[in-house]
């Protein structure tokens with residue numbers, strides 16, 4: 001069976017300053033409590049992400065809307081930020097051709113999909129000037145409906161589209177994904193008679209990749225979302241035990257937690273040896289950081305890296321810097337494509353290069369992964385290994401659900417609520433005050449009334 005494998009031996013290696021089995025045994029009861037706590041919230045209907053693979057109606061609605069858009073348009077712009085963008089981007093990165101958007105339509109098998117997830121006008125203006133608006137539709141994705149970055153993009157694009165194609169043309173081009181129960185976008189959907197897919201109240205943004213938030217762009221790009229969800233369901237079914245050695249996501253959460261609190265390894269590096277999982281690293285960073293970084297000063301720091309690229313960048317720090325990191329190395333056993341490295345006649349007499357001849361690039365990447373793991377452990381740095389047989393919708397679905405469940409359990413182990421993000425609100429309030437949002441005057445005044453900066457500390 002094609003399934004994800006987790007190997008935590010590298011976290012128990014004495015040479016790597018790893019854990020003892022007794023550490024894990026001592027965590028059995030807290031791990032079970034974390035599992036039970038999550039399951040209780042799930043049963044109460046508070047936290048719904050683990051049940052998304054079973055939501056056939058949501059999946060079908062996403063597929064149907066994607067198919068409809070695909071018949072009429074060539075480009076899809078996904079307007080969203082954070083969890084309303086990163087999940088879809090991770091799925092497309094993992095499963096589509098690396099240059100999906102550059103391929104001709106007959107080789108793409110779906111729409112071109114863009115994720116302009118920032119309110120940086122330079123990028124957004126360039127994107128709008130580049131795509132053919134006639135052939136472009138857009139999905140405005142925001143659970144709250146009020147995210148300034150997303151809604152600013154929506155309002156800019158809406159104006160252009162209405163100016164060129166009229167209200168009817170706007171209605172054809174714009175779809176929404178939002179919470180059907182609350183938020184201003186729900187009201188706009190009704191007022192403007194826009195098609196909207198629901199994002200249930202129990203699905204937090206960063207846990208929404210298997211909801212219409214991730215499924216709509218994935219289906220639009222041609223990903224087999226049924227297989228993606230089937231893989232997620234398979235992984236969820238493997239995680240129905242509160243016994244740490246019977247539940248892979250619970251074991252992963254437990255080992256990372258123990259390495260933090262017992263060994264001071266509070267920087268958690270996720271390092272896939274596959275370019276296709278680069279964006280998944282960004283998705284994981286939001287998942288782990290927003291879920292676990294909570295008052296009062298709790299939480300590990302997630303870091304994303306990519307092998308072998310980061311062997312020539314941050315690896316030096318991981319290898320010899322502070323003993324505060326654990327590296328999860330992700331292997332994809334069978335690369336999507338393979339290239340044999342030829343040995344030109346003139347190179348054979350250079351032993352520094354000749355050894356490469358006849359190997360495949362996949363063999364090189366795999367040797368680097370094995371070697372880097374071994375070197376890290378020998379240097380006193382613990383590692384964890386995750387392996388996928390290959391990158392396909394089922395295995396990627398497994399990986400997504402694995403990391404989501406691990407995050408939920410880790411919340412219990414750290415004693416924090418993994419499903420809120422109060423810390424991001426303070427900055428939003430100040431920004432909205434500066435922009436003149438009614439009711440936010442006191443935040444503007446507080447910001448502008450802050451003690452004057454010391455000019456001696458400003459150079460330039």
Ligand SMILES: O=P(O)(O)OC[C@H]1O[C@](O)(CO)[C@@H](O)[C@@H]1O
Nearest residue numbers: 082083084142143144147205424
């Ligand atoms: O989907 P929304 O409500 O626009 O939120 C976008 C993102 O903003 C946050 O609320 C804060 O960064 C994230 O949790 C969320 O994924």
